[in-house]
Amino acid sequence: MTAVTGTxxxxxxxxxxxxxxxxxxxxxxxxxxxxxxxxxxxxxxxxPTRRVExxxxxxxxxxxxxxxxxPLTGVDDALALPPAAGPRAVFVDGRFRADLSALExxxxxxxxxxxxxxxxxxxxxxxxxxxxxxxxxxxxxLFEDGLVVTVPDGVAGGVLELFSFATESERAPAFHPRHxxxxxxxxSLTLVETAAGPATARYMHNPVFEIEVAEGGRMxxxxxxxxxxxxxxxxxxxxxxxxxGTYDNFTMNAGSRLARNEIHVALCGPKAECHMNGVQLLADxxxxxxxxxxxxxxxxxxxxxxxxxxxxxxxxGVFQGKILVRQIAQKTDGYQMNQALLLSPDAEIDSKPQxxxxxxxxxxxxxxxxxxxxxEQIFFLRSRGIPLEQAKAILVEAFLTEAxxxxxxxxxxxxxxxxxxxxWQRQGIQGGIEAA
Amino acid sequence: MLKIENLHATVDGKQILxxxxxxxxxxxxxxxxxPNGSGKSTLSYVLAGxxxxxxxxxxxxFGDLDLLAMEPEERAVAGVFLAFQAxxxxxxxxxxxxxxxxxxxxxRAKGEAExxxxxxxxxxxxxxxxxxxxxxxxxxxxxxxxxxxxxKRNEMLQMALLTPKLALLDETDSGLDIDALKxxxxxxxxLRGPDFSALVITHYQRLLNHIVPDRVHxxxxxxxxxxxxxxxxxxxxxxxxxxxxxxxx
Numbered sequence: 269m270t271a272v273t274g275t276x277x278x279x280x281x282x283x284x285x286x287x288x289x290x291x292x293x294x295x296x297x298x299x300x301x302x303x304x305x306x307x308x309x310x311x312x313x314x315x316p317t318r319r320v321e322x323x324x325x326x327x328x329x330x331x332x333x334x335x336x337x338x339p340l341t342g343v344d345d346a347l348a349l350p351p352a353a354g355p356r357a358v359f360v361d362g363r364f365r366a367d368l369s370a371l372e373x374x375x376x377x378x379x380x381x382x383x384x385x386x387x388x389x390x391x392x393x394x395x396x397x398x399x400x401x402x403x404x405x406x407x408x409x410l411f412e413d414g415l416v417v418t419v420p421d422g423v424a425g426g427v428l429e430l431f432s433f434a435t436e437s438e439r440a441p442a443f444h445p446r447h448x449x450x451x452x453x454x455x456s457l458t459l460v461e462t463a464a465g466p467a468t469a470r471y472m473h474n475p476v477f478e479i480e481v482a483e484g485g486r487m488x489x490x491x492x493x494x495x496x497x498x499x500x501x502x503x504x505x506x507x508x509x510x511x512x513g514t515y516d517n518f519t520m521n522a523g524s525r526l527a528r529n530e531i532h533v534a535l536c537g538p539k540a541e542c543h544m545n546g547v548q549l550l551a552d553x554x555x556x557x558x559x560x561x562x563x564x565x566x567x568x569x570x571x572x573x574x575x576x577x578x579x580x581x582x583x584x585g586v587f588q589g590k591i592l593v594r595q596i597a598q599k600t601d602g603y604q605m606n607q608a609l610l611l612s613p614d615a616e617i618d619s620k621p622q623x624x625x626x627x628x629x630x631x632x633x634x635x636x637x638x639x640x641x642x643x644e645q646i647f648f649l650r651s652r653g654i655p656l657e658q659a660k661a662i663l664v665e666a667f668l669t670e671a672x673x674x675x676x677x678x679x680x681x682x683x684x685x686x687x688x689x690x691x692w693q694r695q696g697i698q699g700g701i702e703a704a
Numbered sequence: 705m706l707k708i709e710n711l712h713a714t715v716d717g718k719q720i721l722x723x724x725x726x727x728x729x730x731x732x733x734x735x736x737x738x739p740n741g742s743g744k745s746t747l748s749y750v751l752a753g754x755x756x757x758x759x760x761x762x763x764x765x766f767g768d769l770d771l772l773a774m775e776p777e778e779r780a781v782a783g784v785f786l787a788f789q790a791x792x793x794x795x796x797x798x799x800x801x802x803x804x805x806x807x808x809x810x811x812r813a814k815g816e817a818e819x820x821x822x823x824x825x826x827x828x829x830x831x832x833x834x835x836x837x838x839x840x841x842x843x844x845x846x847x848x849x850x851x852x853x854x855x856k857r858n859e860m861l862q863m864a865l866l867t868p869k870l871a872l873l874d875e876t877d878s879g880l881d882i883d884a885l886k887x888x889x890x891x892x893x894x895l896r897g898p899d900f901s902a903l904v905i906t907h908y909q910r911l912l913n914h915i916v917p918d919r920v921h922x923x924x925x926x927x928x929x930x931x932x933x934x935x936x937x938x939x940x941x942x943x944x945x946x947x948x949x950x951x952x953x
Contacts, residue, residue, distance in 0.1 A: 644792050647792075648788065648794070649802075650780070651754075651779075651780055652777075652806035653777050653780035653809040653866070654809045655809065656775070656777065658805075662802075665796070665797075666795060666796030666845075668796075669796035670796065701798075701802065702804050702805045703821060
């Protein structure tokens with residue numbers, strides 16, 4: 269292994285050079301070409317500074333200044349996972365772990381990227397724009413593994429869980445998994461993803477998703493980001509949806525020191541739909557950024573976005589949502605709402621909606637609100653015997669409800685509810701609402 | 705049960721209560737009547753412990769407790785219940801979940817066993833039947849989209865479930881038709897007993913035909929200016945507050 273120390277883009281570019289010929293797919297010229305193109309794009313952009321419009325509110329200086337190492341290749345037996353409740357794919361430090369996964373008997377194909385590479389020339393990188401997204405370029409240069417899911421036409425894929433764990437390591441590993449999902453015509457899949465790691469370890473998780481939904485297909489994508497509190501979670505999702513298909517993304521940003529949840533969705537055929545919802549639960553000095561870019565590129569499509577951010581301590585939240593409606597995309601129905609609840613005077617939210625509309629017969633709206641907990645509601649709950657902290661928890665839960673209830677898939681909704689409760693418990697708050 | 709002595713309170717720096725004295729013995733229901741701005745709602749908020757209502761002088765003892773030193777939730781657990789004049793809406797909070805959470809918060813604080821979801825629903829449905837409330841009001845978010853009358857009945861449902869020792873009814877009759885008024889009164893009357901007292905705040909004598917008070921007090925400019933038996937309410941209905949305010953001045 270090359271021992272590249274140092275920080276910033278130079279360290280990563282050096283790592284790519286040092287590993288040349290040894291990264292997966294080195295024997296495949298098209299893979300090498302993809303890595304080189306990505307490297308050139310990353311060299312040109314580096315880690316974007318706040319002078320770059322798309323990064324105005326999220327400062328990567330701390331990432332730029334950090335030293336990262338290689339993930340260890342050894343098998344970590346200490347990792348304790350609960351037995352699989354259903355099909356699951358497990359990645360540790362970005363690498364597929366067949367021994368921890370449970371993928372038998374599925375009605376569709378699940379492979380790991382490192383093994384499937386020779387068959388992926390037409391798919392890998394098809395949706396990624398390394399020249400525009402620096403972190404996706406970094407991923408394209410250094411990816412080693414990932415999940416490759418292929419659901420044939422008409423197949424109902426059910427629920428698949430994807431776990432990404434980071435291990436405790438002095439090496440501050442940076443890993444860049446590339447996940448590919450392809451749904452055939454009228455196929456469906458629910459992918460529930462959990463990203464987690466040790467509470468205090470420094471690492472970088474830089475995943476890129478490429479998701480293709482064919483005519484009439486439906487992809488439910490639930491993402492629970494619960495990385496360790498010194499981690500950097502830098503994620504870019506690209507999805508392309510054909511006529512009558514649906515991409516439904518719900519992302520919970522609750523972990524990590526700095527998170528960027530960037531989602532690019534293109535609705536490419538008539539009556540395609542996109543739902544993007546999410547919650548950000550932030551405390552202390554956490555920073556979380558959700559940036560969505562929705563491309564209405566066909567007529568009669570609809571999109572719904574509801575994002576809710578709860579901020580305590582000195583945390584900072586960002587929401588940037590761009591909706592592009594091309595001239596051809598008549599009868600577009602687009603809606604975007606983003607709301608923040610500030611629990612502390614030191615917290616901050618930045619919000620930037622952006623509509624770019626070239627069609628003349630569209631319905632497109634957006635809204636944003638920032639508020640604090642309502643004193644009258646708190647008093648009402650307390651006057652019924654509910655302690656102050658529990659009253660606050662109930663009202664925060666209620667604030668999040670709209671975004672959580674917008675999740676169509678039950679498996680995802682349940683996972684989110686559990687995660688939200690877990691977040692409260694970690695904040696030292698016991699007991700929100702009791703179900704009756 | 706409740707003893708208020710020389711109570712002075714301000715809201716936003718404005719003096720609202722001016723040396724109010726009032727004693728409600730256990731088992732009694734007292735009514736407070738008075739014109740708008742006389743301090744009726746302020747009194748109920750001060751007793752329930754709402755922030756922003758500053759007591760500048762005086763004392764309130766509830767049993768042997770110093771009520772003013774307690775947090776709102778401690779007062780609730782001790783048995784004080786405020787039925788709000790304008791019940792607060794809680795979007796995103798299911799009514800059943802809210803009711804069970806409140807009931808268990810009170811039971812926990814009293815060292816009683818918590819009530820499970822099945823027992824709770826049985827209890828809630830029984831109480832709702834008495835109040836003529838449809839079952840679906842349990843599923844809806846608290847007070848959201850409720851009519852004025854439904855909100856008031858929901859307040860009474862909370863009271864019936866929490867079984868307080870002291871109920872403060874702040875214009876619970878406003879916005880109610882005669883049938884709903886009767887249901888509300890029945891709920892209060894059902895709680896009547898040696899350990900239950902209530903302070904009924906109202907503009908109108910109408911409610912007091914159904915909840916017959918032991919004593920009636922007239923509040924004006926932040927103090928009690930006249931007290932009497934139930935007949936005082938009827939007197940006021942005829943003569944209005946003007947005469948009393950004039951004679952008190």
